Amino acid sequence: MTEKLTALKQRLQEISDLTDALGLLSWDQSTYMPPGAAAVRGRQQATLGRLVQEKQIDPEIGRLLDDLRPFEESLPFDDDDASLIRVARRRYEKAIKVPPALLAEFYAHSAQSYQAWAQGRPANDFAAVRPYLEKTVDISRRIADCFPGYEHIADPLIDFFDDGMTVGRLLVLFADLRKQLVPLVESIADQPAPRTDFLHRHYPEADQLAFGLDIARQFGYDTERGRLDLTLHPFMTSFSPYDVRITTRVKEDDVSEALFSTLHEAGHAIYEQGVDLAYDGTPLAGGTSSGVHESQSRLWENQVGRSLSFWRHYYPRLQETFPDALRDVALHDFHRAINVVRPSLIRTEADEITYNLHIIIRFDLELALLEGRLAVKDLPEAWHARYESDLGVHAPDDRDGVMQDVHWFSGVVGGAFQGYTLGNLLAAAFLARARDAHPEIDGEMAEGSFTTLHGWLRDNVYRHGSKYTPPELTERVLGGPLTIDPYVGYLRHKYGGLYDLTT
C-alpha cells in the first residue's frame, strides 16, 4: 500500500510543480514581463494548463485512489494520509466529470470573452460583450450539468470555489445579512460625512511600500518565503508554502489604496504560508476555499488593519513616515477617514459594509441568469434597478454597471462572488473565537503585536490547508455552522464607536 501511496503522491507532486510553474508564468506576466511577450506568454500558459489538466484526469490516478480506499478507511479521518487521499479523490472526481472538449471550449471562450471585455468596457459597449456573456452563461450551465443531482444549477459552480456551500444556505445567510446592512447603511448615510481630504495629500511611493510591507511582516508575513512587487491589479500568488508573493499598486496622492491592498494580499499570503509545510506538493497545500481565503485577507485588512487598536500603535509611525501630510491630523480623524461608509458604484472601492451589498446584488443576478429568469440582454436594466433599490445609486453607464467586474467576462457566471461576503462573515466569526480564547489580543494589537492572534489562526485555520472543507473547518473551529451574528456584532460595535447608530 505504501508503494501505491508513493505513486499517488508522485503524480500529485508533478501536478503541483507544473501548477506552480504556471503560477510563476502568471506572476511574471503581471510584474516584470516585457510587453512584447504577451502573445507568446498566453501560448505558454495554455500549453502548461493543458498538461496540468491531462495529468489531473489521468485514469491511473483513479486506479490508485480506488486501490487506496481500504487503506484510507483504515485510518482516522484526521490522519494526513487519509486526508490527502480523500481530498485528492474529491478533486479527481470533480475533474473527470467535465469533458475535456467542454473544458477546452471554456478556456478558449474565456480568453476571447476577456479580450472583448477589455476592449468593450472602456468603450461602454455592452452590445459588443453581450454575445460573449450569453455564451458564458450557456457554458456555465453546461458545466453545472456535468454534476447531475444538484438542488440549484449554481450549486456545482459554487462548489468549485466554496466546497460544500449551496444556494439554499447562501440565500438565507445573504437575506439575513441584507436585512441588517441596508438600515445600517441608511442610518450612517444620514450623518455628516467625515473628512477624508488628507488621505489625498502627497505620499511618496517608496515610503508607502516600505510602510505596508513592514506591517505585513508584523502580522506574520514571512519575506524569507515571499516578496512584494508592483502590479496593475494587486493579487497574491503561491508557488508552494515556501514562496508566497504579494503585489500592490501605489498612487502618490492616496495613502490608503496601496496600504490596504498590501494588507489584504498579505492576509491571503499569511494563510498560504501558514499551511503545514509537510503538505507541500500535495492537494492539502493551499487554502481550502474562496470564502476562507477571503476571511483572512479581510480579517487582516479590515478587522485588524482598520481597527482603532491597530492604529493606536501605527498612527504615530505613519505620521513619522509622512510628517508633512499628517502632522495636523489626529488619530481619530484618520481612523474615521479610513472607515467612511458611503454607498457607491464600484465594488472594489466600496467600504467594509456596503461591499456586501455589491456582492449580494451580483450573486442574485447570477442566479437569475443561470435559472433563465433573466436574459443577458435585460441584465443592464436589472443591474441598475438593484443598485437603486439596495444602494440608492445609479451608474451613468454600463462600464461601471454590468461590465464593472472581470469575473463574468473571464470565466463562469456563478461561484466567483459569494466568497467575498462569506469571507467577511468568517473573519468576524474566527476573530470572535480567537478573542474568546485570548482576550489579550486587542491589548497586544494596540502595542503592534499580533503574535497571539496569528498563532491562534495558524493553529486553528492555516496549518490545515485544504485538509478540511469549509463546513468541516467551520464546525471544527466554531463548533457549529457559520452565522451572520459575529459579523453583525462586529459591525455594530465598530461603527457604533464611529457613528450614532441609535436612530
Next chain:
Amino acid sequence: MTEKLTALKQRLQEISDLTDALGLLSWDQSTYMPPGAAAVRGRQQATLGRLVQEKQIDPEIGRLLDDLRPFEESLPFDDDDASLIRVARRRYEKAIKVPPALLAEFYAHSAQSYQAWAQGRPANDFAAVRPYLEKTVDISRRIADCFPGYEHIADPLIDFFDDGMTVGRLLVLFADLRKQLVPLVESIADQPAPRTDFLHRHYPEADQLAFGLDIARQFGYDTERGRLDLTLHPFMTSFSPYDVRITTRVKEDDVSEALFSTLHEAGHAIYEQGVDLAYDGTPLAGGTSSGVHESQSRLWENQVGRSLSFWRHYYPRLQETFPDALRDVALHDFHRAINVVRPSLIRTEADEITYNLHIIIRFDLELALLEGRLAVKDLPEAWHARYESDLGVHAPDDRDGVMQDVHWFSGVVGGAFQGYTLGNLLAAAFLARARDAHPEIDGEMAEGSFTTLHGWLRDNVYRHGSKYTPPELTERVLGGPLTIDPYVGYLRHKYGGLYDLTT
C-alpha cells in the same frame, strides 16, 4: 503530409513552451525568488526537466520524422520546413541515444557535485570535490560512449555545444592560436602597465545600470522584448524571441564590470532577438551553438565595446554621467585602462587576449582526463604546471586553481569551454566580413550608430537561428571554414595601437 508536419510542430512547440517555463523558473531563481524557496524550486525544475526530456524522446516524434522524410527530401535544403525537420531529427537522434537512466544519473550527480563544489571551493578543499569530479569524468565518458564511431572521445561531448566541431579541428586551431598569443602577451607584459586606478572610483549603481542598458539598446537590444535585472552571476536567458532577458551585477567601485557584463549579455540577447520570429516555438529558434553565441557576446562586448571608435562617441557621455570620477581622465587613458593585457589567475576577469590561454589550458586538461592520460588526483598539479608555462602565474591554492570554474562541477567534463575561444575567432571573422561589405561601419560606430553592423549580422547570422550548423553557417557567411587569421589580425591591429608590438 501537412497533417504530419502540423503534428510534429505541435509537439515541438509543446517542448519549447515547457522549456521556456523551465527557463523562467531559473531566471526567477537568480533574480527575485525569495531565499526560502530554494529547495522547492529545485524540485519544480527537476519535474519540468523530466517532462521536457520525456517529450523530447517520445517515439511518436521519431515516427513523424520518418514519415516526413520524403517530404523533407522534396524541398530545398534552405527551406524552413525542410530545415525544421532536419534540425528536429538531429536533436531527436541525439536525445534518444542517451538512456534515460544515464541521463537521470547525470542530473542527480550534477546537482550533488555542484553542492559539493559550492561548499568545497570556499574551503579550498579539493579532496572533498575530487570523488565527484572523478564520477563526472566517468559519466562524461559513458555519455560519449552512447555515440559510437567518434574519432576522439570528447567529440560527441563537444558536439552538444558546438555541432560539427571536433577535437581534431580544435587542436589545430588552438595550437596555431597559442603560437601567436604567447609571444604577443609576453611582448605586452614587458611594457609599462597603463593606469587603471580611476576605474575604481565611485560610480553610483543606478547610473551604471542606465548607462549600460542605453548602449545595449543602441546596439539593437529591444527592451520591448527584454529587460535588465540584477543577479549574482550575470547571464542571458530567452523564453522565445519575444522575451530575451539579461542580467548584470554592479560594484560601485568598478565602472567596467557591470558595463561590460551588460554588453556581453546584450550581445547574446541581440542574437536571440534577431532570429526569424517565424521560428518561435520550433528547434530553429535560438542560437545555433555555443561558439556562435559567444561570438556575438564577444563581438559586442570587446570588438565593438572596447574599441576606440566606440569610445570616441561614448566616452564624453560616460564623463557626463560620472563627472567626479572621470573629469580628469582622457579618452586615450580610459581606452588603455579597459584594454589592459595582463596574465592573471581568473578566467572570468582575464583580458581579451589571455582569456584564450585560460580556455586552451582547460580544453587540453579535459582531453587528458577523458583520454585517461591524466587522473583527477593529478589535476591540480597539471593545472599549476600549465598556468606557469602558458601564463607565468601560479595560483596560491586550488580554489582559484582547478576549482575555479563551475563547469566541471555541474555538468560534463568536455565540451563547455572551447566555445569561448571559438567565439573570439568567429567574432573577428564576422566583423571583418561585415567591414568588407560595409566600410562605413567604423565611422558610424564613432557616431554612436550600430545600425549597419546590426543589420548585417541580423541578415547573415541572427535570423537563421539554428537553421544551419556552425560549419554550415561559417561556410555560408565566410565562404570557407573558420581560421584564426581575422582574429589575430584584429588583435595585432588593436593592440598595435595601444602598445609597441614591434619587438
